[in-house]
Amino acid sequence: MSDDQRFGPGRHVVLPGPLRLDGGGALAPVEIAYETYGTLAPDAGNAVLICHALTMDQYVASPHPRTGKPGWWTAMVGPGRPIDTDRLFVVCANVLGSCMGSSGPATIDPATGREYAMAFPVITIRDMVRAQAMLLDHLCVARLKAVVGGSMGGMQALSWAATFPDRVEAAVVIASAARHSAQNIAFHEVGRQAVMADPHWNGGDYYQGEPPAAGLAVARMAAHITYLSEAGLTEKFGRRLQARDAKSFGFDADFQVESYLRHQGLSFVDRFDANSYLYITRAMDYFDLAEEHGGRLANAFRGSSARFCLVSFDTDWLYPTRESRAIVHALNAAGAPVSFMELSSPYGHDAFLLDAPELYRVVTGFMGGGT
């Protein structure tokens, strides 16, 4: 481990910016909270960027400071893991707009001395990627050996290959999509409306008082259903009752599945900012990589010489296999080297975060290949 203060767990940097944004404005300064694992090679040729999903964070392989839970992808990232920190230098940064230390609505706006709240600019997936590029400049990483992500992280990986073709040697895109469908947007809108319908939301200005916890919990409950498969829910809960022998003929959490969702909602509000949830879901809804490239997805990859690896899960109905196939077809049309697999799992979209030996095998092979 080097003495360089830029490297290691729990890092935070304030970059002067400005970061020009797709929405027209600019952000300055740009705060980025991040972690690094492993040692950057003298030629800086072993850097891998991990991009996290909507409500994840930079703690990919170390315990979350607030919840104490282990890193969210310790089976994928670490010593001897598919993304092997014994030989790779791994960076994971909290995305722009989030609430774990990077600039977001809960950050203090230097112009006012108060939280940005809804004065924070609306951002895009590409803005998140540009902020990550600024961080990599700061770390003196010119090229990425790989950029890896699942779900929204996969969108960032795609955006990286399209936005910085000269900086990406390989991209791993898991359970993701090149654009948000009407159904994806619809579910996100339910979540946002739940937050904004909570009187505590107060136009986003709640940092001095009570946060809109009830609204955010409902948003999380609705979203959580989309992360699981119908068969998975049936297997886990069925119609079983929660700690009772008979229905209550009331509106308590009679069913185990209700109790589970309420727990998911409540535990989420302890670790996530409601305004960040609005901004990040918006960024995902705006994501349409083909639209950024004249309406043809293949055009997004014309300048890229990266190798691609795409993986989908057969029970994922949030970003189903056909979305990955559309990306694969575009990569074929662009002549890019691409591998693709649909893996079988009962767990729906969340499969990529759960124990997935086949996924690890594919990523291990892909990361070892081409070296």
Place this chain on the structure above:
Amino acid sequence: MNLRPDLAIIADHVAPGARVLDIGCGDGLLMAALRDTKGVDARGLELDAANVAAAVGRGLSVIQGDADTDLADYPAQSFDYAILSQTLQTCRAPDKVLDELLRIGRRAFVSFPNFAHWRVRLSLLWGGRMPVTRLLPERWYDTPNIHHLTVDDFRAYLKEHGVAVEGAWFLSRGRKTTSAAANVLAEHAVFLLRGTGTYNAG
């Protein structure tokens, strides 16, 4: 590298440094051999997930997909060679797959088991049962081979469709056999075809 005889013929006749699409690439054995011995830029398409995982593990670019449905997005003449080995007879629409093969590749290798081999003929003639042979080991109900063909069927098809043949090899027990009697003596046939150039399916 111990390649199956039909694959060895294909490997021998691919030019070094070429771009190759192997359709039905299995676990990537031929692709890896072409990459390692000839510096070929090989891409693969394979139906079976375990085979795809194995090929990716070899550092190859392989997508899980179906020759019947996933060839349309490859641009015309985007590969020097498109290879379809022991896969034609498993396709739902072999004629459409051949069209795509000849569109995508400047040249195409096609190999298939010959259903008119004398052992197959004898089996059907004397046994009266669907042949189960060394090269066609599955029974009628579990075989993936849904469009059996013979060397002469294929020759007739190529003639009807005006496809130019640049080479043909016939194998029996791993050894080459004559072209003249191939329809009876060959267990395996390998054809090298010229692509249809500017033809564009879509």
